[in-house]
Amino acid sequence: MLHNEEVVLALRDLRKNYGAKPVLQGIDLTVTRGQIIGYIGPNGAGKSTTIKLLLGLEENYQGEIQIFGQTLKSGDYEYKRKIGYVPEIAELYDNLTAIEYLTFTGELYGMDPEKAEIKAKKLMRAFGLDNVFYSRISSFSKGMKQKVMIISSLLHDPELLFLDEPLSGLDANSVMIFKEILSQLAASGKTIFYSSHIMDVVEKISSRIILLNGGKIVADGSFEQLKEQSAEGSLEQIFNQLTGFDEFRDLAGEFVSIVREV
Ligand SMILES: Nc1ncnc2c1ncn2[C@@H]1O[C@H](COP(=O)(O)OP(=O)(O)OP(=O)(O)O)[C@@H](O)[C@H]1O
Numbered sequence: 001m002l003h004n005e006e007v008v009l010a011l012r013d014l015r016k017n018y019g020a021k022p023v024l025q026g027i028d029l030t031v032t033r034g035q036i037i038g039y040i041g042p043n044g045a046g047k048s049t050t051i052k053l054l055l056g057l058e059e060n061y062q063g064e065i066q067i068f069g070q071t072l073k074s075g076d077y078e079y080k081r082k083i084g085y086v087p088e089i090a091e092l093y094d095n096l097t098a099i100e101y102l103t104f105t106g107e108l109y110g111m112d113p114e115k116a117e118i119k120a121k122k123l124m125r126a127f128g129l130d131n132v133f134y135s136r137i138s139s140f141s142k143g144m145k146q147k148v149m150i151i152s153s154l155l156h157d158p159e160l161l162f163l164d165e166p167l168s169g170l171d172a173n174s175v176m177i178f179k180e181i182l183s184q185l186a187a188s189g190k191t192i193f194y195s196s197h198i199m200d201v202v203e204k205i206s207s208r209i210i211l212l213n214g215g216k217i218v219a220d221g222s223f224e225q226l227k228e229q230s231a232e233g234s235l236e237q238i239f240n241q242l243t244g245f246d247e248f249r250d251l252a253g254e255f256v257s258i259v260r261e262v
Pocket of ligand 1: 018023041042043044045046047048049050088
């Protein structure tokens, strides 16, 4: 399909330091329309930092970021109307009702409030939240809050979606629905940047997997391509091999023996 060739995101030698500490050490990446990128790596690898730079939430970087063909400049907000984001840690306005919150975020993305409310209700209904339109978010379970976050990221029909550990708290049925939503969105030409530690889900949904380690890309390809390059079978095993991690039993044993000390 033609739309697969359209470049949505391009990073050129992206570097970011926090103080003296290099966190991103030269990321080169071109993402085309309709791809689901599984962006994975150990804790502290730089995944959230990358996403924050792309969203303009962090500045002072070296290199170049292009989104929708435009080089990102500070103070540039227009491109954000075409972006949806589910952050790793949800900071919802707990005192608002779900509908108040969703209408408010819809308005921030430039939607008419009435249209935002009607659409939010439809999406809540479709996600099993029909009875809590007017309940305060503070009364919601973790999974219900996560569903509200997912709806708020999609309400304005974004072209590019950033998901940072989006499944947290979702039950097994909701995970199945959400995985299907992602593949249908990608099939309709949306681009998805998916960061998670749940390897079996990443393995199944991603059209391309990018493994970051110590601020550098150490693997880039479809799951089948990564499997060909590796002696290992599952993405979890490939991850452990490429990040040089083979001592989980020893570490667990040490941990348990310390726990059992009196
Ligand atoms: N605001 C900050 N100030 C200083 N250091 C930071 C800041 N944000 C992130 N870091 C450091 O940058 C490194 C990368 O962090 P980042 O959150 O991008 O990792 P991650 O790959 O998303 O990890 P995780 O899987 O744990 O979410 C870490 O060493 C972290 O301590």
